[in-house]
Amino acid sequence: MLQAGRSGGIRVQHYDIVIVGGGHAGANLAIGLRQRKFAGSIAIVGEEPELPYERPPLSKEYLAGEKPFERMLIRPAAFWQEREVAMLTGHCVLAVDAEAHTVTTAAGLAIGYGELVWAAGGHARRLSCMGGDLAGVHSVRSRADVDRLMAELPTTGRVAVIGGGYIGLEAAAVLTKFGKTVTLFETQDRVLARVAGRALSHFYQEEHRAHGVELRFDVMVDTIVGTNGRVTGVRLADGEISPCDMVIVGIGIVPAVGPLLAAGAEGGNGVAVDEYCRTSLPHVHAIGDCALHANPFADNLPIRLESVQNANDQATIVAKALTGAPEPYAAVPWFWSNQYDLKLQTVGLSAGHDAEVVRGDPASRSFSILYLKEGHVVALDCVNSTRDYVQGRALVIARSRVAADRLADTAIPLKDMAQ
Secondary structure, three states, X not given: OOEEEEXXXXXXXXXXXXXXXXXXXXXXXXXXXXXXXXXXXXXXXXXXXXXXXXXXXXXXXOOOOOOOHHHHEOOOHHHHHHOOEEEEEOOOEEEEEOOOOEEEEOOOOEEEEEEEEXXXXXXXXXXXXXXXXXXXXEOOOOHHHHHHHHHHHHHOOEEEEEOOOHHHHHHHHHHHHOOOEEEEEEOOOOOOOOOOOHHHHHHHHHHHHHOOOEEEEXXXXXXXXXXXXXXXXXXXXXXXXXXXXXXXXXXXXXEOOHHHHHOOOOEEOEEEXXXXXXXXXXXXXXXXXXXXXXXXXXXXXXXXXXXXXXXXXXXXXXXXXXXXXXXXXXOOOEEEEEEOOEEEEEEEOOOOOOEEEEEOOHHHOOEEEEEEEOOEEEEEEEEOOHHHHXXXXXXXXXXXXXXXXXXXXXXXXXXXXXX
C-alpha cells in the first residue's frame, strides 16, 4: 500500500513496488502485475514527461509523420488511473539506497519501495569527438529527440548518418523519402555488421544505394565541424570533410545503471541479473535494455538485448515472481526493422554463426537467411517473408540440425524441417 513518512527530515512516499523507467519494460510490468491481481501500490518513475510509449516507431513511422504520438502510447492516461498506477513522470532517479529501500530523484524526491524494479533502459551513446554538441547533431532515442530533428528538416538538405545499424538505416530510409541527400558513415566494412551476416548486409546496402544513399565504410569520424555553433560538416580521420546540414548519430546506447552500480549491484555494461531477473541487491530486479543476463540463445553468455521482445518477456518474468509464481527467463529473441517497403523479421541470435544459407532469391525482395552454428539453426533473418519467420521459430528453439540444401529449398516449408 502507499504510505508517507519521513527520513532524515525528508518526506518519503512509499509504494509496494517502484518501477524506475517508463518504457516498454516498466509499463508492461505494471500491466502484468494488475492482470495477475496484484493489489498493492505501484509507481512508475519515468525520466521523460510523457506517459509510456512505443519506441520503435520513433525512427520509422513517427519520424516519417505517418503515426501521431497519441497512437504510440502503450496505454492512455485513463488506463493507469483506473488501475491505480502512480505515474511520476519527468523524474530522473540519481541514487538508490538499498538498505533504506529508497530511491532519490534529481528533484530531491525520495521514494520508498518494498520491491524495486529497474527498467531505466539507456541513453543514446554520444559522439566522443569534438563538435558532438553542435546544433544540428541528433540522436533518435526519445520523442523529444525526434521532435527536435523534425523541426529542422525544412531547412535541411544534406544529412550525415553516423552508424550503420538499424537506427541509422531506418533514419536514412525515411530521410531519402523526404528528398534529403543522405551519406552514411560506418567504421566497419558493411552495414549491420554487429547483428547480421554478409548476405543480408549486401542486400540492404544495394537497397539503400538504389534509393540514393551514399555509403562510406571503414571510415572514422574525427570531428564534427561547424560555424556559429551549428554543424556544417563531418571531418574524417584522413582529413576529408563531408558537408552536411544535419548529423544523426546511431551508435548504440549506454545502459542507465549508474545509480544501481553505485549502490553495490554487480554489473558493468548493464546490471547483472539471474534467470529470474534478480540483481545482487535484495528486493531489486532489473529488466529490459539495461539487464545483463545469461541468455540461453547465446550459449548462456551474458548479454543485453535491446528489443521490445526482451522488455516484455522479462517484465512478465518479474510480474510472475512478485505474485508468487516464479519461472526462469527462456524466451527466444526476436526483432524487426522497417526500411522502405521492406520488413525485416529476425528470430534468434546469429552472433557466432559459422554458416549462412540463403533461402529464396534476394532479387525478388522476399527471401530468408538461416544462420547455422555447428550445423544447428540458431537464427533467421526474413525479408518480406513472414511465413519463414513464423515457421522458422521452431527450428531456432529446437536448435534443429538440417542440411543446408534442404533449408535452401523453398519448395519445402520450414515447418516440415523441425526436429
